Amino acid sequence: MKKVRIGGGLGFYGDSFLPALEMILNDKVSYVAFEDLAELTLAILQKDRQRDPSGGFTKDFIPMLKLILSEAKKRGIKLITNAGGLNPEGAAKAALNLAKKMGLHIKIGLVKGDDLLGDLSKLSSLSHMETGALITEDIIKKAVFANAYIGAKPIVEALKKDVDIVITGRVADASLFLAPIVYEFGWSFDDLDKIAAGTTAGHLLECSTQVTGGNHGEKWWEIDDIDNIGYPIAEVHEDGALFITKTKDSGGIVNFDTVREQLLYEVHNPARYLTPDVTLNMMGIKLQETAENVVQVTGIKGEPKPEKYKMLISYPDGFMGQSIIGYSWPDALRKAKTTEKIVRKIIEKMKLPVKDIRAEYLGYNSFHGPLADSTYVEELNEIYLRILGRTDDKYTAEQISRIMVPLALSGPPTASGLLGFQRVRSLLGLWPTLIERELVDKRIEVKIMEV
Amino acid sequence: MKLKKVAFARSSDKGDNVDISLFARDNDGYILIRKSVTTEKVAGHFAAFGISEVERYEVPNLLALKFVLRNALEGGATRCIRADNLGKTFSGALLRMEI
Numbered sequence: 279m280k281k282v283r284i285g286g287g288l289g290f291y292g293d294s295f296l297p298a299l300e301m302i303l304n305d306k307v308s309y310v311a312f313e314d315l316a317e318l319t320l321a322i323l324q325k326d327r328q329r330d331p332s333g334g335f336t337k338d339f340i341p342m343l344k345l346i347l348s349e350a351k352k353r354g355i356k357l358i359t360n361a362g363g364l365n366p367e368g369a370a371k372a373a374l375n376l377a378k379k380m381g382l383h384i385k386i387g388l389v390k391g392d393d394l395l396g397d398l399s400k401l402s403s404l405s406h407m408e409t410g411a412l413i414t415e416d417i418i419k420k421a422v423f424a425n426a427y428i429g430a431k432p433i434v435e436a437l438k439k440d441v442d443i444v445i446t447g448r449v450a451d452a453s454l455f456l457a458p459i460v461y462e463f464g465w466s467f468d469d470l471d472k473i474a475a476g477t478t479a480g481h482l483l484e485c486s487t488q489v490t491g492g493n494h495g496e497k498w499w500e501i502d503d504i505d506n507i508g509y510p511i512a513e514v515h516e517d518g519a520l521f522i523t524k525t526k527d528s529g530g531i532v533n534f535d536t537v538r539e540q541l542l543y544e545v546h547n548p549a550r551y552l553t554p555d556v557t558l559n560m561m562g563i564k565l566q567e568t569a570e571n572v573v574q575v576t577g578i579k580g581e582p583k584p585e586k587y588k589m590l591i592s593y594p595d596g597f598m599g600q601s602i603i604g605y606s607w608p609d610a611l612r613k614a615k616t617t618e619k620i621v622r623k624i625i626e627k628m629k630l631p632v633k634d635i636r637a638e639y640l641g642y643n644s645f646h647g648p649l650a651d652s653t654y655v656e657e658l659n660e661i662y663l664r665i666l667g668r669t670d671d672k673y674t675a676e677q678i679s680r681i682m683v684p685l686a687l688s689g690p691p692t693a694s695g696l697l698g699f700q701r702v703r704s705l706l707g708l709w710p711t712l713i714e715r716e717l718v719d720k721r722i723e724v725k726i727m728e729v
Numbered sequence: 730m731k732l733k734k735v736a737f738a739r740s741s742d743k744g745d746n747v748d749i750s751l752f753a754r755d756n757d758g759y760i761l762i763r764k765s766v767t768t769e770k771v772a773g774h775f776a777a778f779g780i781s782e783v784e785r786y787e788v789p790n791l792l793a794l795k796f797v798l799r800n801a802l803e804g805g806a807t808r809c810i811r812a813d814n815l816g817k818t819f820s821g822a823l824l825r826m827e828i
Contacts, residue, residue, distance in 0.1 A: 316806075317742070317743075317744070317805065317806055317807065318806045318807055318815070321807040407744075408744065408745065408746075408799065493739065495737035495738055495739050495752070495820060496737040496752070496754075535737075535752070538752065538791040538792075538793060539739050539750065539752065541791065542739075542750040542788065542791065542793055542795060543739060543741065543748075543750065544741050544742075544743050544748050545748070545795070546743065546746070546748055546784075546786075546795070546797050547784075547786055547795075547797075548786055548788050548791075548795060549786070560788070560790075560791075561788070561790060562790065563790055563791070564790060565791070577790075592807065595804070595808055596808075598810045600810075634810070636810065638811070638812055640812065644811075644812040644813075645812060645813050645818035645821070645822070646818060646821065646822045646825070647777065647778065647811075647822075648777040648778075649774070649775075649777075649822050649825055651825075664812065666810050668810055703810075705807065705808045705810070706807035706808060707804055707805070707807075707808050708744055708745070708804060708805040708807060708808065710744050
């Protein structure tokens, strides 16, 4: 039976790409797919694109290619990535430039058409997926990105043209991995259970080490060699059988727990996990450890794909200023709470138009808030106060960011570890919506570029 | 006892929602969490976080429960000003629950 091995090369923008090289050198993979785009990542890339129109794709894409391209090319391993982000064409051009410099002949398949920002005002009834509210003129006018989550088909088209690299924008995470499987086996997109199996492979690989022991909730302290944690590999058979494992001689672990943890990650309703290619029903899935660090996934069911594409629109929605200062025992929390009071008074006196002022105590309640356990609160060794404000304008946010500085001398004792002027953060609102497929499909283009 | 004794969890963001998976270690554990970690109980547990609605899904084949907390992130990770704007620590916050 024909088999294909696909590696998960990245789990997010900023992930290490050394394991991708390991995978290419030692693991007999035919494809490595790199998933780069979280909602937050698009926001970061949008800021890059605003600063420089030639930007908007991930900045580590070219350094990564530099490391892996010649080794991948030598072995005929194809690379697939949505690192193109908001500017896939820019990423493709930069990749061609790099290949030229390295003296390599490469062929790139560029997938475009997910970016609908330019046409947003022409689209009607973009109601919010969650609330049902209709989008406003104001949001359309302010929007900084608007991308549809497109599926695997255009990548399959590109692979048919015998490209070395496929570069896309907002292709849905799992679709990046599904595409080479469909291409290898010539599966039909109507063969729903098989498309669901390929999608499951993708979903399990898209967050890289989150399926090999990274961010693992159960006995994480017992996991071996986490400093050398392996990246995931899916072995898929032509009949849809699916095995999850990891790079050779690596640390980490692949077992029932790590696989079920990633399988359910961010899926909401596990009976109806929506992707552009198929609706995945996980309710019959069985996971079986078939060898050390190998888990077989069976019982995957596919149902027809959702009628529409998901689209994510984002728009500027204010700023955040923050200031951080620490205090030590004795009375660490009491000192920090006193400083919070002082700062609130100063903000009042300055008449700063802050919409929302909040205090978090790092080391006590900044994560679990009201659920934090206050048993030992009087005896804390140290505590950091984080004051934060949501504002409409950048100037006010900057005032919040420097508001704590004078308190190094004029507040409670032992103020220490003042974390300087924290950079103001631009906040973005999100508007998830649905869009007719044909409106997007007619714009999708697969462009072949060569050097 | 605390839920942490019989289960582990992972959580993250999707838009304005926090998505939590809760895993039992064996069948008995699953029966226990299915009975004791109800939608209402989770909604009450996170009441102070401004969550509008909690959905629960049972996944017996993976000995797991899933929870979707709506309106949990001040509009989403790109707009949320909390230290944990990605909802990663909601898993631990759920494991604090007394059952």
